[in-house]
Amino acid sequence: MLLVAIALLSCKDTPSQPPLAMSQIVANVHWQSQGIVGSKIELVQTGETKLTDSAGNAKFSVPAGIYIIRAYGIGTPGPGRPFVDFTVKALSGKIATVDIVDCFPCR
Numbered sequence: 001m002l003l004v005a006i007a008l009l010s011c012k013d014t015p016s017q018p019p020l021a022m023s024q025i026v027a028n029v030h031w032q033s034q035g036i037v038g039s040k041i042e043l044v045q046t047g048e049t050k051l052t053d054s055a056g057n058a059k060f061s062v063p064a065g066i067y068i069i070r071a072y073g074i075g076t077p078g079p080g081r082p083f084v085d086f087t088v089k090a091l092s093g094k095i096a097t098v099d100i101v102d103c104f105p106c107r
Contacts, residue, residue, distance in 0.1 A: 021093030025060045027052070027069050027086075029100045036102050044068040044085070064092040075106040 029039040035056025050058040069086045090096045
């Protein structure tokens with residue numbers, strides 16, 4: 001009986017797991033070597049939307065996983081599209097960069 005009570009008490013105090021490190025996704029929108037300011041970028045899984053900064057970057061903090069980054073109004077060869085999707089894998093505690101070329105002559 002005493003052993004059962006000790007076993008039950010030892011089960012209550014489970015070791016705590018360290019928190020998972022957040023990852024970062026950086027969408028970099030540019031034409032040649034120039035960052036594009038004000039491009040609309042969406043993290044599809046959460047619906048979070050950001051505009052690119054003066055360097056052409058939009059940053060999202062996420063748990064590790066696979067995500068879709070949606071870039072709106074990006075010039076691409078061929079017929080115009082309202083958005084372009086990019087799949088990105090974010091590893092725990094790491095930065096994943098999505099390279100998005102906004103082709104000005106293609107517009």
